[in-house]
Amino acid sequence: xxxxxxxxxxxxxxxAIVRDVVRxxxxxxxxxxxxxxxxxxxxxxxxxxxxxxxxxxxxLLGTAKMGPNRAGPGxxxxxxxxxxxxxxxxxxxxxxxFRYALDWARRHGYAGMQFNAVAESNERAVALYRRHGFDVxxxxxxxxxxxxxxxxxxxxxxxxxxxxxSSEGPxxxxx
Amino acid sequence: xxxxxxxxxxxxxxxAIVRDVVRxxxxxxxxxxxxxxxxxxxxxxxxxxxxxxxxxxxxLLGTAKMGPNRAGPGxxxxxxxxxxxxxxxxxxxxxxxFRYALDWARRHGYAGMQFNAVAESNERAVALYRRHGFDVxxxxxxxxxxxxxxxxxxxxxxxxxxxxxSSEGPxxxxx
Numbered sequence: 001x002x003x004x005x006x007x008x009x010x011x012x013x014x015x016a017i018v019r020d021v022v023r024x025x026x027x028x029x030x031x032x033x034x035x036x037x038x039x040x041x042x043x044x045x046x047x048x049x050x051x052x053x054x055x056x057x058x059x060l061l062g063t064a065k066m067g068p069n070r071a072g073p074g075x076x077x078x079x080x081x082x083x084x085x086x087x088x089x090x091x092x093x094x095x096x097x098f099r100y101a102l103d104w105a106r107r108h109g110y111a112g113m114q115f116n117a118v119a120e121s122n123e124r125a126v127a128l129y130r131r132h133g134f135d136v137x138x139x140x141x142x143x144x145x146x147x148x149x150x151x152x153x154x155x156x157x158x159x160x161x162x163x164x165x166s167s168e169g170p171x172x173x174x175x
Numbered sequence: 176x177x178x179x180x181x182x183x184x185x186x187x188x189x190x191a192i193v194r195d196v197v198r199x200x201x202x203x204x205x206x207x208x209x210x211x212x213x214x215x216x217x218x219x220x221x222x223x224x225x226x227x228x229x230x231x232x233x234x235l236l237g238t239a240k241m242g243p244n245r246a247g248p249g250x251x252x253x254x255x256x257x258x259x260x261x262x263x264x265x266x267x268x269x270x271x272x273f274r275y276a277l278d279w280a281r282r283h284g285y286a287g288m289q290f291n292a293v294a295e296s297n298e299r300a301v302a303l304y305r306r307h308g309f310d311v312x313x314x315x316x317x318x319x320x321x322x323x324x325x326x327x328x329x330x331x332x333x334x335x336x337x338x339x340x341s342s343e344g345p346x347x348x349x350x
Contacts, residue, residue: 022247029249070292072197073320074204074329111326114315116291117245138313140289140333145248151286154249156331158315 001061001093003100006044006051013060013085014053018043021083025147027125028081029117029154043081048108052100054084054093061088064097066104069114077158078105078113082125095128102132105161112160119144120153134159176236176268178275181219181226188235188260189228193218196258200322202300203256204292204329218256223283227275229259229268236263239272241279244289252333253280253288257300270303277307280336287335294319295328309334 006014018039022030030042045051049067053060062084069079080101084093105113113134118126120139130136134157142151181189193214197205205217220226224242228235237259244254255276259268280288288309293301295314305311309332317326 025248029245029247031246031250034246070204070318071206071209072204073200073294073322074292074318075206076320076326077315077318111317112315114318117249119248136313137315138311138331140252140287140312140331141335142286143245143249143252143289143333145251147248151251156313156315158318160316 001054001056001096003052003054003064003096006053006063010053010060010063011040011044014043014063015039017060017063017083017085020086025145027119027122028083029144050104052097054097061085061091062093062097064101066101068110069116076111078108078110079115080105080113094125098128098132102159110161112158115155115157117144118155118157119146120155121146121149126155126157129157129159132159176229176231176271178227178229178239178271181228181238185228185235185238186215186219189218189238190214192235192238192258192260195261200320202294202297203258204319225279227272229272236260236266237268237272239276241276243285244291251286253283253285254290255280255288269300273303273307277334285336287333290330290332292319293330293332294321295330296321296324301330301332304332304334307334 015036022028022034023032025032043065045065045067051065054062064082066080068075069077082094082097137156137158139153139155141153143154144152146152190211197203197209198207200207218240220240220242226240229237239255239257241255243250244252257269257272312331312333314328314330316328318329319327321327
């Protein structure tokens with residue numbers, strides 16, 4: 001599996017993934033009726049942000065976007081989002097995209113990475129983020145209307161990067 | 176002082192307020208170099224959101240925007256933002272706009288109101304929100320680069336509305 005920058009010809013399979021994830025309504029606070037054009041504007045980042053895809057044998061398995069979490073005085077903290085095709089889950093695609101984004105943010109000098117709205121029912125994501133140094137800064141009670149579970153909390157999660165890059169993975173490479 | 180819906184002829188004085196607040200860089204995570212067009216797109220809400228202005232003797236003292244904090248499964252929680260002209264501060268304009276937004280969100284059936292990024296150095300705002308039932312859900316350390324104080328925390332604040340409207344103010348009026 002290779003992770004590389006999104007190019008325009010990736011859009012049809014990326015849109016298929018985004019559409020399915022958003023319509024399921026289980027993880028993202030996006031409008032489930034969003035159009036392809038709205039999805040493109042939301043998911044495809046311009047510099048200083050970046051959108052990438054995970055590809056294997058010419059098949060697109062997942063996608064991630066990353067960049068500053070806020071503008072102006074908030075621009076030194078990064079954020080990222082990840083989506084994996086339904087039939088490619090459980091194979092580490094999301095983990096690989098997550099690690100890619102974390103390394104990207106470290107290399108680009110961000111002070112940390114923040115996730116603004118992680119549904120607490122998304123236990124695998126929460127556990128993955130915790131394993132990589134993220135803490136739950138707080139939880140907004142009932143802020144996510146899950147289609148099956150009803151209203152569950154939305155975690156704000158944050159990982160402050162150490163001044164020295166961590167000892168694992170590409171983050172130790174010079175920027 | 177009257178609070179009413181924004182109309183297009185309000186834009187020049189609203190832009191003057193937004194520009195000054197954003198350039199000061201002390202409270203909002205907006206790009207201090209944002210153009211008038213970007214400011215318009217950011218500040219002027221379309222339904223289901225709303226932008227209002229506080230006016231006295233044909234002078235525009237402040238402005239607020241309000242609406243859903245997130246889309247889709249996050250759309251039942253509201254958010255709002257407030258800006259007051261530099262020479263109109265200390266007169267309760269911000270408080271009046273804040274109470275207006277809170278009442279608006281209650282009347283429109285939102286489950287609560289969330290503020291995503293309140294600089295902890297903005298002590299008057301934090302105290303105002305606390306007095307009206309908001310709690311600090313969590314604080315992202317150092318996430319706001321204040322021009323004088325350096326990096327300070329960004330509070331996430333939340334106020335869950337009770338099922339019954341509160342007993343004070345217009346929130347008790349039928350929607």
